[in-house]
Amino acid sequence: GENVEQHPSTLSVQEGDSAVIKCTYSDSASNYFPWYKQELGKRPQLIIDIRSNVGEKKDQRIAVTLNKTAKHFSLHITETQPEDSAVYFCYSWGKLQFGAGTQVVVTP
Amino acid sequence: EPEVTQTPSHQVTQMGQEVILRCVPISNHLYFYWYRQILGQKVEFLVSFYNNEISEKSEIFDDQFSVERPDGSNFTLKIRSTKLEDSAMYFCASNPAGVGGYEQYFGPGTRLTVT
DSSP, rough: OOOOEEEEEEEEEEETEEEEEEEEEEEETEEEEEEEEEETTSSOEEEEETTTTOOOEEEETEEEEHHHHHHHEEEESSOOOOOOOOOEEETTTTTTTTTTEEEEEEEE | OOEEEEEOSSSEEEOOOOEEEEEOTTOOOOOEEEEEOOSSSOOOEEEEETEEEEEEOTOOOOOTEEOOOSSSSSEEEESOOOGGGGOOOEEEEEEEOOOOOOOOEEOOEEEEOOO
16 A cells, blocks of 8 residues: 555645644654645756654744654645745655645635 | 756657656755656656665566666656556656755656657
8 A cells, every 4th residue: 555645645735724644654763754846847846854863843834743653744835925835845755655646726 | 956857858759669768856856766657646656766776666666667867867667568557747846865864856757658
């Protein structure tokens, strides 16, 4: 089965609202948790990452939270803007595996 | 800022032909990767390469695939006999070794179309 599960697969939000995407992983050895943003036809771009020794990291409107006990980590985007529209992928370093992706659509 | 580069940007080939996709990782990086992304799907891991040998590979990376670092700068992916289902975007990535070495830097991709 999948080593990393990502939900939801699509997310539509009004501009200014928040978006949350969650990934659950199975590899206990994972200790690095990045999130990538991919715009249509472009390469994945790292937007934020977290290591296992911290529970939360924030960079302006983007934050990542990690719950190692429950084996999940989440991407939080606040005050969403139309340019946040893209596909977002989590990544499980232990298995070198991307999540299935979340298509985020921010409507003005 | 240094970047991973890939050539060609688009490759069209006929089924059964061999293709070589080329990547130039960032110069001081020691780990190299190939991923593929079929249109509309997720990015899938193919292979990782370190110290001139494959360190991990996925089920996708069968005998039709091979990787090579022919010189100090290039990192190539060869598909021996292409199939229609090999049509995808292929991304190369690299990252440095060491404690802070997890972040993978992706190239712009090569779109492979098999007809």
